[in-house]
Amino acid sequence: xxxxxxxxxxxxxxxxxxxxxxxxxxxxxxxxxxxxxxxxxxxxxxxxxxxxxxxxxxxxxxxxxxxxxxxxxxxxxxxxxxxxxxxxxxxxxxxxxxxxxxxxxxxxxxxxxxxxxxxxxxxxxxxxxxxxxxxxxxxxxxxxxxxxxxxxxxxxxxxxxxxxxxxxxxxxxxxxxxxxxxxxxxxxxxxxxxxxxxxxx
Amino acid sequence: xxxxxxxxxxxxxxxxxxxxxxxxxxxxxxxxxxxxxxxxxxxxxxxxxxxxxxxxxxxxxxxxxxxxxxxxxxxxxxxxxxxxxxxxxxxxxxxxxxxxxxxxxxxxxxxxxxxxxxxxxxxxxxxxxxxxxxxxxxxxxxxxxxxxxxxxxxxxxxxxxxxxxxxxxxxxxxxxxxxxxxxxxxxxxxxxxxxxxxxxxxxxxxxxxxxxxxxxxxxxxxxxxxxxxxxxxxxxxxxxxxxxxxxxxxxxxxxxxxxxxxxxxxxxxxxxxxxxxxxxxxxxxxxxx
Numbered sequence: 486x487x488x489x490x491x492x493x494x495x496x497x498x499x500x501x502x503x504x505x506x507x508x509x510x511x512x513x514x515x516x517x518x519x520x521x522x523x524x525x526x527x528x529x530x531x532x533x534x535x536x537x538x539x540x541x542x543x544x545x546x547x548x549x550x551x552x553x554x555x556x557x558x559x560x561x562x563x564x565x566x567x568x569x570x571x572x573x574x575x576x577x578x579x580x581x582x583x584x585x586x587x588x589x590x591x592x593x594x595x596x597x598x599x600x601x602x603x604x605x606x607x608x609x610x611x612x613x614x615x616x617x618x619x620x621x622x623x624x625x626x627x628x629x630x631x632x633x634x635x636x637x638x639x640x641x642x643x644x645x646x647x648x649x650x651x652x653x654x655x656x657x658x659x660x661x662x663x664x665x666x667x668x669x670x671x672x673x674x675x676x677x678x679x680x681x682x683x684x685x686x
Numbered sequence: 687x688x689x690x691x692x693x694x695x696x697x698x699x700x701x702x703x704x705x706x707x708x709x710x711x712x713x714x715x716x717x718x719x720x721x722x723x724x725x726x727x728x729x730x731x732x733x734x735x736x737x738x739x740x741x742x743x744x745x746x747x748x749x750x751x752x753x754x755x756x757x758x759x760x761x762x763x764x765x766x767x768x769x770x771x772x773x774x775x776x777x778x779x780x781x782x783x784x785x786x787x788x789x790x791x792x793x794x795x796x797x798x799x800x801x802x803x804x805x806x807x808x809x810x811x812x813x814x815x816x817x818x819x820x821x822x823x824x825x826x827x828x829x830x831x832x833x834x835x836x837x838x839x840x841x842x843x844x845x846x847x848x849x850x851x852x853x854x855x856x857x858x859x860x861x862x863x864x865x866x867x868x869x870x871x872x873x874x875x876x877x878x879x880x881x882x883x884x885x886x887x888x889x890x891x892x893x894x895x896x897x898x899x900x901x902x903x904x905x906x907x908x909x910x911x912x913x914x915x916x917x918x919x920x921x922x923x924x925x926x927x928x929x930x931x932x933x934x935x936x937x938x939x940x941x942x943x944x945x946x947x948x949x950x951x952x953x954x955x956x957x958x959x960x961x962x963x964x965x966x967x968x969x970x971x972x973x974x975x
Contacts, residue, residue, distance in 0.1 A: 488788040548772070550757075
């Protein structure tokens with residue numbers, strides 16, 4: 486399983502070189518920390534799908550002594566591992582460039598990443614390869630748009646919910662937030678496993 | 687004799703194509719050649735052996751084990767070579783080895799390096815920059831480096847030049863010195879199989895029509911030539927397929943003994959090559975053996 490996760494580093498060695506200027510660009514452009522964290526986290530896991538969407542790769546992985554359950558699990562666990570690394574790295578860069586950032590922003594960025602991953606990962610297992618990256622790009626910007634507009638809308642119109650959330654202590658807010666994201670992520674994991682196990686290669 | 691692979695009543699249907707009720711046995715310690723025209727169902731059958739496809743009905747057992755409960759144990763013991771390159775085409779062999787090697791408990795670096803040397807493979811060149819023959823050698827080197835008991839190959843000789851094809855067949859024979867090893871490989875080039883296969887499995891239009899040892903095939907199958915007057919409703923039953931011409935008939939039999947009993951010396955009998963068998967069965971409407 487660990488080998489499957491490590492595979493992404495071997496595959497993306499060259500992409501890593503683009504990673505640093507890519508993140509620097511976001512930092513220099515003075516984007517919000519939340520967005521920078523989100524984009525940095527997306528980098529490796531979604532590139533991985535770009536490599537893995539080819540039919541041949543699925544034949545290779547499934548001919549090696551791995552089960553389909555493990556192949557899917559490595560994607561979901563790998564995404565968390567690479568997210569943690571990306572967050573660490575981004576924080577380091579922010580620190581070096583003397584930009585202030587809060588734990589809240591990082592938590593929201595990571596939460597958004599997990600949420601987005603949970604939404605899109607099953608798509609990779611459903612559709613045939615070819616234009617998946619386009620689908621993901623479109624859904625990413627749609628996702629950002631919704632996040633930017635829907636949240637303020639909900640806060641304004643569903644004041645009871647908003648008040649409930651506001652009344653929680655910071656710790657409780659973190660707890661509720663992470664539990665929601667986690668259960669969503671797990672449900673997505675389960676769905677992907679079921680889909681992939683039925684797939685003909 | 688022990689079966690390494692057993693397919694029992696395996697059926698898989700696609701739109702406009704199906705593999706029907708396949709009963710196939712692959713014997714331990716031998717080379718089984720899997721013949722059939724393009725599109726006959728060879729790759730589909732191999733995919734079911736590898737658990738890439740699940741049969742609609744029937745049972746697939748490898749090493750006597752079931753994929754449902756022992757998927758990893760089975761795959762640990764299989765080396766695979768496919769028609770096309772399945773390895774990341776942008777990576778070189780060194781990186782591919784780093785990905786594949788840790789997947790196997792029995793991976794042997796020394797053995798891998800031996801094959802790299804023997805096949806003259808470049809470690810630092812991207813897969814996509816290698817010729818088709820080189821890609822096949824690379825797949826083979828990877829397939830052979832974890833002491834696999836069963837080597838499954840889908841059309842490994844397609845696209846190889848004649849010299850390397852010969853070398854490749856020699857290598858397969860060399861691998862068989864290990865009596866525990868089994869090779870199953872598909873090909874539509876029948877001369878490859880004539881040369882090295884111990885058993886022949888022949889698939890046609892999704893049906894397995896022959897699964898016999900090469901000796902049995904030689905004993906039972908023959909091309910029979912004779913005069914047209916010899917043919918009537920009864921005598922024709924000895925043949926799988928008959929082709930008539932003004933000068934006489936030419937037919938394929940799968941029951942040489944019966945032909946000898948019926949016709950004796952009045953006909954000319956020639957050995958049937960795999961190609962003959964394939965050709966006659968393809969033309970014929972009779973699929974039963």
